Amino acid sequence: MPDCNHCGAHVSDQFARVFADEYGEVHACPSCSANAGIAEVARERAHKA
Template structure:
């Protein structure tokens, strides 16, 4: 099962697919980081042309 690399809490596969980096690292989740911070990180990555897949 996927988990947050920061706090080791379980996350869904869908969450991992959307928010993990290209190597599959998931540095934050709703349990250890505010949702706004996660969304901003995803937007920043998208604006740099990085894929969220």
């Protein structure tokens, strides 16, 4: 089961398919970022890592 790499919260397989990066890593989820900005926060965190 996929988890958010930032906060460790569980995310659904469907969420991971939509928001994971090209390596399958989820960098932001509803538990650690605003729903409206998940894609933007994920891109920012992926670039910093």
